[in-house]
Amino acid sequence: MTTMTESATRFREFKMPDVGEGLTEAEILKWYVQPGDTVTDGQVVCEVETAKAAVELPIPYDGVVHELRFDEGTTVDVGQVIISVDTDPSAGDAAPEQPSAAAPAPAAEAAQPEARQPVLVGYGVSTASTKRRPRKPAGDTAQAAPAAPAQAAAAALQTELNGHGGRPALAGTPASTGRPLAKPPVRKLAKDLGIDLAAVVPTGADGVVTREDVHAAAAAAAQQAAPVAEPVAVAPVSQPSVAAAPDSRETRIPVKGVRKATAQAMVGSAFTAPHVTEFITVDVTRTMKLVQELKQAPERYDMVGLRVNPLLLVAKALLVAIKRNPDVNAAWDEANQEIVVKHYVNLGIAAATPRGLLVPNIKDAHAKTLPQLAESLGELVSTAREGKTSPAAMQGGTVTITNVGVFGVDTGTPILNPGESAILAVGAIKLQPWVHKGKVKPRQVTTLALSFDHRLVDGELGSKVLADIAAVLEDPKRLITWA
Structure with a gap:
């Protein structure tokens, strides 16, 4: 059985460093590794774009990639964990330390986010905590069906992951909130295109809204609107833009990075x-x-x-x-x-x-x-x-x-x-x-x-x-x- 101390030592988390001077965020442009890939200390694992330049980030550990926390195209705050590495894969199957299902911590006792501290590339990670307070389930809890403690903890964890961390939802776990399930990049895409996620029909596993679902909803909305003029031609720009839906009259370009x-x-x-x-x-x-x-x-x-x-x-x-x-x-x-x-x-x-x-x-x-x-x-x-x-x-x-x-x-x-x-x-x-x-x-x-x-x-x-x-x-x- 893997103890809490062994799990914390074995699964090392690499946080988004401050690769400039006082930068607060960076966008993940490209991952060079995937879960299951072997990495070595100093190996470049991803490319990120800051407000100043594009920078390649090396991992400071030897081991096997366990999890990528964010998708390409996601803007991540400095100090957030972006990748975890199993530094002792020969020890057998194990998972990083998770909240105990038998005794879930009350929401009021969950740790508040601590101040982020810059991390120099190649010099390990900051000691600052990145834990977040779990969100309260939406709706009337008095009318919810009783659940076993383990199921309740899993549902709460799923809500947290879907709402903040950008990690995959727990397979087979019923949603404990009326909030549509979608990863942060998909939520941002919907916001940029003016699409209400609650009105989108999800096609992803376990009812997760995908990018394709958002684009389909945007296309349907554009077809319903009667055109009164020719589509506006937007001059091409250097900055990567959000893909416009067919027949769209506007293109919204996120102002970020350089x-x-x-x-x-x-x-x-x-x-x-x-x-x-x-x-x-x-x-x-x-x-x-x-x-x-x-x-x-x-x-x-x-x-x-x-x-x-x-x-x-x-x-x-x-x-x-x-x-x-x-x-x-x-x-x-x-x-x-x-x-x-x-x-x-x-x-x-x-x-x-x-x-x-x-x-x-x-x-x-x-x-x-x-x-x-x-x-x-x-x-x-x-x-x-x-x-x-x-x-x-x-x-x-x-x-x-x-x-x-x-x-x-x-x-x-x-x-x-x-x-x-x-x-x-x-x-x-x-x-x-x-x-x-x-x-x-x-x-x-x-x-x-x-x-x-x-x-x-x-x-x-x-x-x-x-x-x-x-x-x-x-x-x-x-x-x-x-x-």
């Missing part, structure tokens, strides 16, 4: 830092010729195998401008009422990824040569596109570049990345008529926009920085003379 963090950061930035944006249109024909030369003869510039594009030279031009005007590379310290001038440049590059807008930065970009900068840019872009950007790569930025020109946009008024002093928007490079050496000729022209925090950067300083960037791009020889 998109939620971006929205909060942009609102905070827009209403905290006084933004000023200046524009300049510049002839970049010589810069485009240099880009082609670097591509055609990379060995002359130690650029073999490196990605060469206009963004590389824009980044270098910005770094040169910052070197000539160092006060633009600063931050506002509200607590101490100080301006902190940075003597290093962590250059952020806004990147559109499948999970939303990310702004990873190149550490100490000011100290890099052109080939080194090209290598760093290539690594940054490829990592972001793969969705593997780490939280550390998005922290500590000082200035940022956003390239809206790749979408054919001429310019914009970019919002500062929180904590930074300036952001440069690069517009589309187009062939336009331009006065060159006293004659109108077709030239490669673009518009630059520089937004800056007016607490840190006044109009004179901002204008000097933008003018220097334009001057370098107009005549890239200044990369040598000014650097």
Whole structure:
């Protein structure tokens, strides 16, 4: 017989860690293991998405997966158990410690949730409890049929599991509540689609409502409603969306993960830092010729195998401008009422990824040569596109570049990345008529926009920085003379 102590030692529970700085939740994107799979200490078992990035989580135990507590697509609070592992599978059949059926604990004595504590990946789990108070059965208990103590305990446990934990219902156990049976992801789907679970006909085992049941109910509701206009076409977005029912007039997209963090950061930035944006249109024909030369003869510039594009030279031009005007590379310290001038440049590059807008930065970009900068840019872009950007790569930025020109946009008024002093928007490079050496000729022209925090950067300083960037791009020889 397995004792309580042996069960607690044998079945180890891994909780959702805080993989960033002060994050409170994460969404499970993908499980790499299933119950019955053998795992080893340090093996990656799932991928989760936080408000900052997608992160792979390693398990800190050796053993066999006993249970996955949440489905893919579920948002889980930091500190909640997401997987349990049987660390001694050779000991025979046993189950993790469950409430005693012979002497169920009264609801009033159930443990209240304790404060969650962050758990570092690969360093075990927190000691904080995640027990929850069982819900009271709905309806008039005086009219309920008498039940044996074991049956009553099992029914109470089923109510708890269906209502909160996201674990499968106990097979063959009658429901003790009038609340429809469904897992948390299904309940969320129904809420997003505006479907009342009580009106859905369940087809799952033991009367559990499935995702297919919810979609069927949504489709039936849409067919009953008489259409008065064509369905609204919603522009595609990077963030994964909830699947729309056929003939739906709307699509609701949950605001979570990277998109939620971006929205909060942009609102905070827009209403905290006084933004000023200046524009300049510049002839970049010589810069485009240099880009082609670097591509055609990379060995002359130690650029073999490196990605060469206009963004590389824009980044270098910005770094040169910052070197000539160092006060633009600063931050506002509200607590101490100080301006902190940075003597290093962590250059952020806004990147559109499948999970939303990310702004990873190149550490100490000011100290890099052109080939080194090209290598760093290539690594940054490829990592972001793969969705593997780490939280550390998005922290500590000082200035940022956003390239809206790749979408054919001429310019914009970019919002500062929180904590930074300036952001440069690069517009589309187009062939336009331009006065060159006293004659109108077709030239490669673009518009630059520089937004800056007016607490840190006044109009004179901002204008000097933008003018220097334009001057370098107009005549890239200044990369040598000014650097």
